[in-house]
Amino acid sequence: MTYVGQPVDRLDGTAKVTGEARYSAEYPYPNMAYAALVHSTIARGRITRIDSATARKTPGVLAVITHENAPPMKPAPKMTPMDLSTLATGTTVNYLNTDEVHWNGQPIAVVVAETLEAAREAAHLVEVEYAEFPAVLDFAAEEGNATPQKNSLISEGGAKKGDPDAALAAAPFSLDLRYTTPGHNHNAIEPHSTTAFWDKDRLILHEGSQNIAWTQGHLAVRFDVPKENIRVISPFVGGAFGGKTMVWPGTVLTVLAAKVTGRPVRLMLTREGVNRTVGGRTPSIQRVAIGAEAGGSMTALIHTSITQNGKVGGGPEQVTSQTRHLYDAANLQVQQNLVELDTIANTVMRAPGESIGSFALEATVDELAYKLGMDPIELRARNEPARNPIDGKAFAHRMLLECYEVGAKEFGWGERSPEPGSMRDGKWLIGMGVASAYHPAWQFQANVTVRLSADGTVLVRCGFHEMGMGAATAQAQIAADALGVPLGAITVEYGDTALPTGPGAGGSGQTASIAASLITACEKLRRSVFSVARKTPGSPLRGRRFADVRAKDGGLYDGSRGESYQEILRRADRASIEAQVGSDTRLGEITGQVRFMSKFLMDRRRWVKAACGAQFCEVRVDSDTGEIRISRWLGVFDVGKVINAKTAASQLRGGIVMGIGMALAEETLVDPRNGRIMNAGLAEYHVPVHADIPSIDIRYLDDPDPTMPLGLLGIGEVGIVGVAGAIANAVYHATGKRVRDLPITLDKLL
Amino acid sequence: MKDFAYVSAQDVATAVRAIAEPGAKFLGGGTNLVDLMRQNIERPDTVIDITRLPLDRVEELPDGGVRIGALVRNSHLAAHRVIRTRYPMLAQAILTGASGQLRNMATVGGNVLQRTRCPYFADLAARCNKREPGAGCDAIGGFNRNAAIFGASDSCVATHPSDMCVALAALDATIELESVRGVRRLPLVGFHMLPGDSPQHETAIAADELITAIELPELPVAARSRYRKVRDRASYAFALVSVAAALEVRDGVITEARLALGGVAARPWRAHAAERALMGGPATEERFRLAADAELEGAVAQSQNAFKIELAGRAITATLRQLQVEGSAA
Structure with a gap:
């Protein structure tokens, strides 16, 4: 392979750094109007009075839309496995079609004006009075009301093997620990923005989205138009991390505002607006209990969690997911539990579940290693399973111990003196920690077309998503290799519902999903081109067999006999030849859906597929103040075959940076007295700054997973998993203090 | 807007x-x-x-002091040779604040007058006596991890966020104010008000006054001084606790000490009690800790910030120790 695996520069790099790449708030329309939201300031109740008279008088105001004058919208659709876009509902509230308030910050009015400034000023002038109802707002206080999560087709709430309680009680060494993690918000660099324009009954929507097909399907239901009437355009997304997967109120209300005013309307949420109207990661309370023999063998492993849903939506997080797969405990139990609060719906955020679940699991394993007087890597090795611990299924690919082996050597793990507080550099206490990363490999449906033109260029079309990770570059590399053309011959079109329907960017599954279809489409295309060539008089490929033909040097060749694609098409007098995988007709959609579900279920019966890795970190803790600085990081990953060495390393590194934020800083502060987020901005919601991040070394084994397209495993999320655990373990090694409540701030070390 | x-x-x-x-x-x-x-x-x-007013110079005065125009940008002041060599704690304090971009814009006068970062002050949906006298204070019993431990009241627990002012307090700076009524000078220590029952009154400036300059006295002890800021991340965060310290030690005995704390009160907190406890004593870890304890005796925690009392004690001790051992080097 010429391009796959190489550190190819992003194809959109120049467009991005020159500002040529357009984000959804940057599409100009003549006669544009601007929207601003008014948010509720109570958690639950009814609006008894909403006075927009002053707001309307603001010069430039076109409309103040409230529940008193908004046109009706259809309610959010009910979930059905036959139409996955029904999963896109952010919250079930029918915004501005009700006087009810369901969370603190819910949009209760939209102002549309000639300028952004006028819209925001008028939004400030809308006066609201409420009748307040009692509300459930304190996650910690709801612990006693948690109910077990039920198993569903795509999400399992719990499982049990053997008798873990008895095994735990009988174990010579045991731990039973409690952990908490706070809520988080994604805070992607691009705040959510929407530009909407109704051309009669057809809607054009520019929206930073991780799932344009879901957005299209959801809006079609809400505005009662055929899906085909809605075009969602989203070629560039300024980061998302899960926060742009569902359809949130800002999107719906911009479309509504465009309908009411008959103008193109743009809504750019403020950072505060994003925090108030887009769900975040749920807080959690977790229990991890492990029983072990003196030799380290785990006899019991129990991991349970409580997370929060909004009463208006959200879903369970697979907090205990990795615990099903990581350790070969003879008796094993996982169970996820849920509470419901009067808050905005929670939503997916980078490695939902594993990122916070691995913190609790990996910290407990480290604590057990200390209890046993054993190296934590050795303890993991002694519990490495040959088959999936919870159900005995085969692993499709599993090189976790190899990751530890490479990592330990590269990181100098052997130079660590295990005694806590024993490594010091002046006032700095030094600690080293490890933890395992684990993330399931997903694959979704992807429709793709590939067209070869007479000039030898290739157009790949698929409505997928570019959130900054280099998705299009990876697909161009794959197509160039599959067709034997230079990378420069490939153009990839994406981020538009006018294209064949692509997969969502989620579950670390986008690249594998498109790759599977793209490889098939390229194969089809080679066959079509070959059969054209075979039939064309004068072609050197006449009489050849397809099996002997290779795509290389920009054409098809059997040994030295063959010719360039340009020659083949010119000789056959063809302008282009196209191949297609999947279809966007109604029938094609259903067929695709059925094929996807049956492959998904069959795969799941046969295999456990996942990416994994070993996180190594070194921390320095100020012995006077407890300030924690990460001084070194190495992540070694088993992510199958890497498509682009540069963007893959960058994405894994980004996951680690985000994990450092989770470990040391990030926390959404929800005031339990009124359910209001009190740090809805980047000054108070801390993410790491450059000075917090050391040089991060990334290695990967590059060993293909035979069950995945090209052998690749998704890399979007595995990088964040294990990071908080590794840091907590390093902090213990440095200070002798176990911090079991994230974030690990200095006050917890004093 | x-x-x-x-x-x-x-x-x-x-x-x-x-x-x-x-x-x-x-x-x-x-x-x-x-x-x-x-x-x-x-x-x-x-x-x-006011950025075009001719108040953008740093001048050495004949009496040995320094006059800093109110419109001198923070980054300019921090980089000024006289400040770096004669008052290193001030240069260090400024450089721990905000970001490079903000420091390039922010003026010295504006820094003195900046408002609290209490999240309840910043949210119009919350009750705040500063914004709306008599409304109540949601920070009390709310998120007050970074609230005051000195001088708070039942009306307000907010802190003043400036780093620069902590150094200015330790240095006995003077603020020059001008209005149509004339010019007056006030010591920086005491310029910021404690909240009492009127937290809306934040400083001694009158509504019609303009800060025209800050003056530093000649202060030889300041040449051996440092500023230590403790915060939740390595940069771009307000202080949980900060310490501005200057120390003169002769034959192992402390002959002069200047100490001020940030992030602990509605004003940059000049630590007079600690200074008294240091004076005449040995320059030892024990004495530093005693001095810290003397200051912190009067500290009162809110529901979430008791750790700041312990942290302040450690930060004071560590800063004095470092000053004694390493001098001013940042």
Whole structure:
């Protein structure tokens, strides 16, 4: 392979750094109007009075839309496995079609004006009075009301093997620990923005989205138009991390505002607006209990969690997911539990579940290693399973111990003196920690077309998503290799519902999903081109067999006999030849859906597929103040075959940076007295700054997973998993203090 | 943001005349005011841009002091040779604040007048006695991890966020104010008010006054000084606790000490009790800790910030130790 695996520069790099790449708030329309939201300031109740008279008088105001004058919208659709876009509902509230308030910050009015400034000023002038109802707002206080999560087709709430309680009680060494993690918000660099324009009954929507097909399907239901009437355009997304997967109120209300005013309307949420109207990661309370023999063998492993849903939506997080797969405990139990609060719906955020679940699991394993007087890597090795611990299924690919082996050597793990507080550099206490990363490999449906033109260029079309990770570059590399053309011959079109329907960017599954279809489409295309060539008089490929033909040097060749694609098409007098995988007709959609579900279920019966890795970190803790600085990081990953060495390393590194934020800083502060987020901005919601991040070394084994397209495993999320655990373990090694409540701030070390 | 009139003042006389109009505000670097205007916490009718006033120089005075124009940018002051060599704690304090971009914009006068970062002050949906006298204080019993441990009241527990002012307090700086009524000078220590039952009164400045300069006295002890800021991340965060310290030690005995704390009160907190405890004593870890304890005796925690009392004690001790061992080197 010429391009796959190489550190190819992003194809959109120049467009991005020159500002040529357009984000959804940057599409100009003549006669544009601007929207601003008014948010509720109570958690639950009814609006008894909403006075927009002053707001309307603001010069430039076109409309103040409230529940008193908004046109009706259809309610959010009910979930059905036959139409996955029904999963896109952010919250079930029918915004501005009700006087009810369901969370603190819910949009209760939209102002549309000639300028952004006028819209925001008028939004400030809308006066609201409420009748307040009692509300459930304190996650910690709801612990006693948690109910077990039920198993569903795509999400399992719990499982049990053997008798873990008895095994735990009988174990010579045991731990039973409690952990908490706070809520988080994604805070992607691009705040959510929407530009909407109704051309009669057809809607054009520019929206930073991780799932344009879901957005299209959801809006079609809400505005009662055929899906085909809605075009969602989203070629560039300024980061998302899960926060742009569902359809949130800002999107719906911009479309509504465009309908009411008959103008193109743009809504750019403020950072505060994003925090108030887009769900975040749920807080959690977790229990991890492990029983072990003196030799380290785990006899019991129990991991349970409580997370929060909004009463208006959200879903369970697979907090205990990795615990099903990581350790070969003879008796094993996982169970996820849920509470419901009067808050905005929670939503997916980078490695939902594993990122916070691995913190609790990996910290407990480290604590057990200390209890046993054993190296934590050795303890993991002694519990490495040959088959999936919870159900005995085969692993499709599993090189976790190899990751530890490479990592330990590269990181100098052997130079660590295990005694806590024993490594010091002046006032700095030094600690080293490890933890395992684990993330399931997903694959979704992807429709793709590939067209070869007479000039030898290739157009790949698929409505997928570019959130900054280099998705299009990876697909161009794959197509160039599959067709034997230079990378420069490939153009990839994406981020538009006018294209064949692509997969969502989620579950670390986008690249594998498109790759599977793209490889098939390229194969089809080679066959079509070959059969054209075979039939064309004068072609050197006449009489050849397809099996002997290779795509290389920009054409098809059997040994030295063959010719360039340009020659083949010119000789056959063809302008282009196209191949297609999947279809966007109604029938094609259903067929695709059925094929996807049956492959998904069959795969799941046969295999456990996942990416994994070993996180190594070194921390320095100020012995006077407890300030924690990460001084070194190495992540070694088993992510199958890497498509682009540069963007893959960058994405894994980004996951680690985000994990450092989770470990040391990030926390959404929800005031339990009124359910209001009190740090809805980047000054108070801390993410790491450059000075917090050391040089991060990334290695990967590059060993293909035979069950995945090209052998690749998704890399979007595995990088964040294990990071908080590794840091907590390093902090213990440095200070002798176990911090079991994230974030690990200095006050917890004093 | 509300529509407002914009006036650019070319001289001090024009500026102080313009500020007499109701609803007028001075605009310096805008790094705090503009944010507050966006949040509708400040809604001026008129903004008087003072950045063209000739108050942008740092001058050495004949009496050995230094006069800093109110419009000197923070980054310029921190980089100034005289400040770096004669008052290193001030240069260090400024450089721990905000970001490079903000420091390039922010003025010295504006830094003195910046508003609290209490999240309840910043959210119009919350009750705040500073914004709306008599409304109540949601920070009490709310998120107050970074609230005051000195001088808070039942009305307000907010802190002053400046780093620069902590050094200025330790250095006994003077603030020069000008209005149509004339010029007056006030010590920086005491310029910021403790909240009492009127937290809306934040400083001693009158509504029609303009800060024209900050003056530093000649202070040889300041040449051996440092500023230590403890915060939740390595940069771009407000202090949980900060310490500005200067120490003169002769034959192992402390002959002069200057100490001020940040992040602990509605004013940069000059630690007089600690200074008294240091004076005449040995320059030892034990003495440093005793001095810290003497200051912190009067500290009172809110529901979430008891750790700041312990942290302040450790930060004071560590800063004095480091000053004694390593000198001023940042």
